[in-house]
Amino acid sequence: MSNDVLAQLRQTFFEECDEQLAELETGLLQMQDGATDSETVNAVFRAVHSVKGGAGAFKLTTLVSFAHVFETALDEIRSDRLEAGPALMKAMLRASDVLADLVSAARNGDDVDEALWRGLADEIAGFCGKEKAPSPAAPVSASDPAPAAFAPQPMAFTPQPMAFTPQPMAFTPQPMAAPPAFTPQPMALPSLAPAPAAEDAKAGGALRILFRPRVELYEKANDAVVLLRELERLGAMTVTCDLSEAPLLDALDPHGAYLGFDIHIVTDRDEQAAREVFEFCEEDCDLVIRREAAPAAEAAAPAAQAAAAPDPAAILNALRP
Structure with a gap:
């Protein structure tokens, strides 16, 4: 893929991020006011999921890591395993602002201080029963210093003779029974949902x-x-x-x-x-x-x-x- 095409795709991704972030903020405000119906929660989930998916395609690891924690909490809410209480909604509204900051930093190619998002990510992960959010994989930067060259060093060594007299050892091999033959068995999985009426x-x-x-x-x-x-x-x-x-x-x-x-x-x-x-x-x-x-x-x-x-x-x- 040419650089021009890649640059155009990247620009399109960030333009779509602006739309998703606006929809995210609107949906979170509705949820804070008590609108936790499936349509509202699904719209908020899709907004974060879309940002994370595009960020993964461009290897924006920090943005992917934070969006993944955000997305996981929303999936727990829409699956009725987590209640969208006042404390969680307050954290999610802050997370919406942090997500927008991370998108802006990725668009401008700026480095992001982990302190900007790590504490909030851990807080949201805590609501989901996890102690800490996963750390992003560290990308290799062209500005990173190259490792020092390895130069072998001479070492003086004089071998010393050592007397050794081999001793005979009695050994009688014992027959060993063959292990039982293994035959893989097929496993039938039940369907994941009721058959259609x-x-x-x-x-x-x-x-x-x-x-x-x-x-x-x-x-x-x-x-x-x-x-x-x-x-x-x-x-x-x-x-x-x-x-x-x-x-x-x-x-x-x-x-x-x-x-x-x-x-x-x-x-x-x-x-x-x-x-x-x-x-x-x-x-x-x-x-x-x-x-x-x-x-x-x-x-x-x-x-x-x-x-x-x-x-x-x-x-x-x-x-x-």
């Missing part, structure tokens, strides 16, 4: 999404759990986890990305609505989105099975190393 199926079809994250998606602080929760807002969703590329434990890389997801959503929304969820990470995953006809009514799962369907985060957390 017949009346929903008649509403106008469904979306089929094949989503397989690559390592780069996680390196840029994105999370498959957050993306799946965002997709679930489009309609009744069923997810099948693809373990076909997962190796055995002795060959597993803890930093690898092995899981894929076959997602079915009963909705009248179009493909673009689903693609917007992957707006800032589409280049870091294998993604296919297509529209399909709605399933037959008899394919719906019994209500008892639907009630037992687990939370998407529970399955992903259980599969993580």
Whole structure:
């Protein structure tokens, strides 16, 4: 990619940041006044998520780290695991100002003192039950001094003879039983949501999404759990986890990305609505989105099975190393 194209993309990103920051402030003020409905909270979450996603693409590590803490707290609120009380809302309004300062510093290429944001990030992380916010990865600067050259130094050494008389040792090898053979067993995961009801199926079809994250998606602080929760807002969703590329434990890389997801959503929304969820990470995953006809009514799962369907985060957390 040429420098001119990259510069244009960067300028577009910061222009969109201005819009997202304005929407963020408006939404937070509404939440402070008691408007904690899903539409308001989701709008605030998407604003922070968009800033973080673009910052990750340009490797703005400090901006990504702070936005990630902010985004995590908002995700806890919209999942009803955290109450948007007065103390938290006061901290989030301050966080909105700090996020704007970090965007401005990134736009101008200014260095940012960690004291500007670290204390507030830790405070927000504390509301989520975490002691401290994660530190950003330190980028390598062209102005950093080069390491000193290594010059080997001579060392005087005179070998001394040492008397040694080998001693015989009795040893009788013992047979060892072969370990039992290991046969991998397939594991069936339950669907992540109730099967769509017949009346929903008649509403106008469904979306089929094949989503397989690559390592780069996680390196840029994105999370498959957050993306799946965002997709679930489009309609009744069923997810099948693809373990076909997962190796055995002795060959597993803890930093690898092995899981894929076959997602079915009963909705009248179009493909673009689903693609917007992957707006800032589409280049870091294998993604296919297509529209399909709605399933037959008899394919719906019994209500008892639907009630037992687990939370998407529970399955992903259980599969993580």
